[in-house]
Amino acid sequence: MPRFQGIAADAWAQDKFIILRSTTSTENSGLFDHILPVFQDKTGIQVRVVAVGTGQTINNAANGDGDVLLVHAKTAEEKFVAAGHGVKRFDVMYNDFIIVGPENDPADVKGSTDSVEALTKIAKAEAPFASRGDDSGTHKVEMALWFAAGIDATAASGKWYRETGSGMGATLNMGTAMGAYVLTDRATWINFGNKGNHVIGVEGDARMFNQYGITLVNPVKHPHIKADLGQQFVDWVISAEGQATIADYKINGQQLFYPNAKASN
Numbered sequence: 001m002p003r004f005q006g007i008a009a010d011a012w013a014q015d016k017f018i019i020l021r022s023t024t025s026t027e028n029s030g031l032f033d034h035i036l037p038v039f040q041d042k043t044g045i046q047v048r049v050v051a052v053g054t055g056q057t058i059n060n061a062a063n064g065d066g067d068v069l070l071v072h073a074k075t076a077e078e079k080f081v082a083a084g085h086g087v088k089r090f091d092v093m094y095n096d097f098i099i100v101g102p103e104n105d106p107a108d109v110k111g112s113t114d115s116v117e118a119l120t121k122i123a124k125a126e127a128p129f130a131s132r133g134d135d136s137g138t139h140k141v142e143m144a145l146w147f148a149a150g151i152d153a154t155a156a157s158g159k160w161y162r163e164t165g166s167g168m169g170a171t172l173n174m175g176t177a178m179g180a181y182v183l184t185d186r187a188t189w190i191n192f193g194n195k196g197n198h199v200i201g202v203e204g205d206a207r208m209f210n211q212y213g214i215t216l217v218n219p220v221k222h223p224h225i226k227a228d229l230g231q232q233f234v235d236w237v238i239s240a241e242g243q244a245t246i247a248d249y250k251i252n253g254q255q256l257f258y259p260n261a262k263a264s265n
Helices: 002-014 024-029 031-043 054-062 074-082 115-125 137-149 168-178 186-191 227-237 240-247
Strands: 017-022 046-051 068-071 086-102 129-131 161-163 181-185 198-202 209-217
Touching: 017 054, 017 227, 024 031, 024 046, 024 168, 024 181, 024 186, 031 046, 031 227, 031 240, 046 054, 054 068, 054 074, 054 137, 068 074, 068 227, 074 086, 074 209, 086 115, 086 186, 086 227, 086 240, 115 137, 115 198, 129 168, 137 181, 168 181, 168 186, 181 186, 209 227, 227 240
Parallel strands: 017 046, 017 068, 129 161, 129 181
Antiparallel strands: 068 209, 086 181, 086 198, 086 209
16 A cells, blocks of 8 residues: 555655646746756746747747746737636746947947947847847737838848848858847847847837736646646745845846846736
């Protein structure tokens, strides 16, 4: 009997995990390597991250493929909840987007705080620009900025405008290799090891604010969802401890994410 109890306990422990559907930007930034061990040590719950672009991530979560959603496209997240796919969305943290480019700056955008003006210059110069082109949260922001500039960059696809169809890290790799400008979240850029001769060109534009949110997938619509374990993770992320753990994540003294759950929820 004790042996049976031990096997049952082991099996239960192995099943004590959740699937977190998230983005390549949070994965590439190294954030999860910092915060998830803290949560697992506290609760015994393992968090298995599946990171793809936000658009695909939200679609996968809507199909019940995952227990918790953590992405950065607030309008799409709110639609996800309104459609009954999620229980409730909470703001978690923010940082910002930046435009990086080659040090020789062929479009003359370095030092700008106006992303729309910078993209206009890039298009006019037909300077190489590497886009994720994957319907991710980052890609949605990029498309909104091109729209604000009155430019259909996709009309130049395959010429000066290159769509990678890849995550943030892979797109940065391609951008640095081809000497292209890239819109990226700041956290991934700070943690990115292959910067080459690329530097930050454009930053400080309010239009490049980058908000992240967390949502439990709705167990009413998807009964197989591990709602109790998933809710524990959501509660921890927006708790004082979880928020402090996020704030503590720094690289070379630079803070990558700024928690703001209490400020808005």
